Amino acid sequence: MLIYFSLTLFALVAALYGNFCVFQKQGLIADVLGHSVFPAVIVSVLLTNSKSYFYMMLFSFIFSFLSFSILNYLKKNILLDKDSIMAIVLSGFFGLGTLLMSVLKKNSSNLLSGVSDIFYGNVSAISSGDLRFILFFSLLSLFLYYFLRRYLIFSSFDSTFFRFKFNIFRIVDFIFYFILTFLVTLSINLVGIVLTSGLFIIPCLVSYKFSNNYTQLELLSSSTAVFSCFIGILISSNFNSVPTGPLIVISLGILFFASRLININTVKL
Amino acid sequence: MAIVVSNVSVSYEDYIVLNDVNFNIPVNTITAIVGPNGAGKSTLLKAKLGLTDFTGKITFFGKSLNESRSKISFMSQYQEVDWHFPMTVLDLVLMGRAPFLKFWQSYSKEDISLVEKTLREVGMWIKKDSLISNLSGGQKQKVFLARSLVSNPDILFLDEPLAGIDYKSMIDIFQILKNQKANGKTIVIVHHNIEDLSKYFDNVVVVNKKIIDFGSTKDVLKRGSISKAFNN
Numbered sequence: 001m002l003i004y005f006s007l008t009l010f011a012l013v014a015a016l017y018g019n020f021c022v023f024q025k026q027g028l029i030a031d032v033l034g035h036s037v038f039p040a041v042i043v044s045v046l047l048t049n050s051k052s053y054f055y056m057m058l059f060s061f062i063f064s065f066l067s068f069s070i071l072n073y074l075k076k077n078i079l080l081d082k083d084s085i086m087a088i089v090l091s092g093f094f095g096l097g098t099l100l101m102s103v104l105k106k107n108s109s110n111l112l113s114g115v116s117d118i119f120y121g122n123v124s125a126i127s128s129g130d131l132r133f134i135l136f137f138s139l140l141s142l143f144l145y146y147f148l149r150r151y152l153i154f155s156s157f158d159s160t161f162f163r164f165k166f167n168i169f170r171i172v173d174f175i176f177y178f179i180l181t182f183l184v185t186l187s188i189n190l191v192g193i194v195l196t197s198g199l200f201i202i203p204c205l206v207s208y209k210f211s212n213n214y215t216q217l218e219l220l221s222s223s224t225a226v227f228s229c230f231i232g233i234l235i236s237s238n239f240n241s242v243p244t245g246p247l248i249v250i251s252l253g254i255l256f257f258a259s260r261l262i263n264i265n266t267v268k269l
Numbered sequence: 270m271a272i273v274v275s276n277v278s279v280s281y282e283d284y285i286v287l288n289d290v291n292f293n294i295p296v297n298t299i300t301a302i303v304g305p306n307g308a309g310k311s312t313l314l315k316a317k318l319g320l321t322d323f324t325g326k327i328t329f330f331g332k333s334l335n336e337s338r339s340k341i342s343f344m345s346q347y348q349e350v351d352w353h354f355p356m357t358v359l360d361l362v363l364m365g366r367a368p369f370l371k372f373w374q375s376y377s378k379e380d381i382s383l384v385e386k387t388l389r390e391v392g393m394w395i396k397k398d399s400l401i402s403n404l405s406g407g408q409k410q411k412v413f414l415a416r417s418l419v420s421n422p423d424i425l426f427l428d429e430p431l432a433g434i435d436y437k438s439m440i441d442i443f444q445i446l447k448n449q450k451a452n453g454k455t456i457v458i459v460h461h462n463i464e465d466l467s468k469y470f471d472n473v474v475v476v477n478k479k480i481i482d483f484g485s486t487k488d489v490l491k492r493g494s495i496s497k498a499f500n501n
Contacts (some may be wrong), residue, residue: 023354147372154364157354160345161416164318165338165368212400213357 003123006135007190007233008226011199011248013141014183015225016218018200020176022208023156027201028086029071033184034196035090036060036067038097041118041188042104053130056118060185067093068177121192121245123233134186141179152176153214190229191245198249199225206252206259228252270330271296271424271455272317277325279312285478286312290325292474292483297453299446299469301460301486304476305499310459311346313476314428317457318343329424339368342422344413344430352402358412359397362388365419387419388412391445407438414445425449427458443469463495 021029040063044055067089074085117125126134151172154162163169184196191199207220232248272294279287287309294300302310316323318341319334329337342365365387366380388394391411401409410430417425431439446456446469460466466473466486473489475481475498482494489495 023351150367151372153354153356153360154367156351157356157361158345158350158364160320160349161343161364164320164343168372208355211355212398213360214355217355 002128002131002135003126003237004230004233006131006138007123008229009142010134010138010183010186010190011225011229012222013138013145014187014199015203015221016145017141017176017180017183018225019204019217019221020152020156021180021200022204025082026086028083028090028197029180030184030187030200031197032067032071032086032090032093033064033181034188034193035097036063036093037185037188037193038118039063039093039100042097042100046100046104046107053127057185060188061182063093064181064185068181117192117243118188119192119194119245120243121188121190121195121248123190123236123244126189130189134189137182137186141183144175144179148172148175190232191248192243195245195249198252199229202249202252202256203228206255209259209262224252224255228255270294271298272457273326273328273331274313274317275326275328277313277316277323277327279309279316279321279323287316287323287476288479290476290480292480294455294457294472294474296330296455297450298471299450299456299458300472300474301458301466301470302474302476303460303463303466303495303498304481308477308498310476311428313474314343314426314457314459318426337424339420340423341426342417342420342424343426344410344417344428346428347406347409347432350413354401356401357397358388358393358399358401358404359384361401361412362415362419365416368420383419384415387415390418390448391415392441405435405438407434407441410434410438410442411445414442418445418449423454425454425456427456429459429461432461463499466490466495 018030021027037060040059041056043063044059045051048055071085071089074080074088075082078085151162151166151168154166155169155172166172184200187196187199203221203224204217206224207217210220211217228248228251231251232244235247236242236244270293274290274292277287277290278285290313302313304310312321315321317327327334329341334341362384363376363380366376366383370376385394388397391414393408393411393415396404396408396412401412404412414427414430417427430442434442450456458470460470467490470486472484473486473495474483475489475494477498481498482489482492
């Protein structure tokens with residue numbers, strides 16, 4: 001019961017924050033943060049010589065934050081579009097992870113089993129303590145969302161107006177990315193690093209077409225995420241060899257293509 | 270004076286966008302900022318709003334921007350808005366009331382009735398539940414104007430509000446602005462059409478990297494400085 005409750009709540013929160021990634025034209029941001037978790041997990045295993053969940057999370061958060069800072073630095077100092085910069089950071093961290101993985105294979109191959117779960121997620125590998133932590137952080141993120149929501153809407157819709165009227169725009173931006181970084185770090189248990197952005201981005205894309213205001217979009221995207229997550233956990237926990245991440249993303253993908261077939265709203269995203 | 274701009278310069282690395290700009294805008298007037306493409310009109314507006322770094326000094330009724338921010342409103346340029354965002358007309362105009370709320374507060378009944386009053390003034394209350402993306406160009410601009418007006422500002426800045434809209438909407442918008450002027454507001458508009466200057470504007474500021482001329486529309490037109498700015 002705890003596994004369903006905590007992970008579907010987590011998916012709901014990920015969809016709510018993911019909506020803003022889409023509208024801030026940062027569809028790849030979850031991918032960048034997710035891929036930076038890969039070397040973080042390997043570094044954690046190499047340094048601590050264990051597969052401690054706590055250290056994996058700690059290093060993942062540090063690496064995600066590092067990749068986010070590099071991203072911001074490059075955006076300010078290099079005249080390239082956002083997507084190209086994100087692609088550079090994403091592939092850089094993935095390359096580093098692959099390199100470190102080969103070091104791990106040579107030195108501590110006994111620690112390698114289970115590490116591959118970070119690629120595609122495996123809910124059966126999450127302990128009840130970890131689930132409680134995910135539940136706590138999901139509730140905290142949901143609580144903060146209530147206060148951030150209005151400002152995130154303004155900054156996504158008309159950032160010039162937001163910057164002029166609200167002195168807090170930098171704080172809002174910082175809190176948003178701080179929470180997003182933490183959510184992406186936690187999502188590796190559920191969907192793995194390769195499929196992270198699917199969980200954050202696809203619910204918004206499925207729901208956009210059927211939404212006549214932002215509240216409707218929030219309700220639909222979070223329901224979509226909860227439904228897909230539920231299906232993914234249900235199948236994965238009954239067939240242990242099937243990873244959770246692909247199941248969740250495939251069900252989200254099916255919903256996305258189904259939504260494209262239904263012709264309601266003419267606005268394209 | 271409503272706005273005093275003194276020795277304002279803006280540059281991006283080595284490229285000078287505006288050089289030593291000085292002019293004043295009188296209270297309760299409609300002023301146009303005109304100039305060729307790339308002359309620095311929008312940059313000048315952004316400098317006034319503190320949205321770009323500049324050297325020099327800009328005051329509003331003798332006070333700094335931070336002291337006057339709640340009394341200033343502005344209408345963004347068309348391309349600065351995400352038109353795909355599922356924003357309704359009502360929610361958009363409510364944004365104009367948000368700066369008066371603490372972060373934990375919701376919109377009050379008074380906020381909603383102010384929004385209704387403003388939307389009725391611009392003739393868009395009937396569209397309150399429509400998505401902004403489904404409106405015509407003129408309707409969109411009226412709704413954005415309503416967002417600027419709902420905070421009851423003393424100074425209103427508009428960045429190319431008439432770009433790409435039909436003639437009827439243009440007339441409607443100017444009528445709304447004239448009504449606002451009659452209520453004591455000072456309005457500054459970045460404008461691209463120099464043919465209708467004498468019809469709608471009290472003053473003109475002519476910019477082309479520096480101030481070419483400023484003063485009453487009649488005087489500026491008489492001096493022929495607009496054609497000078499466009500030919501430089």
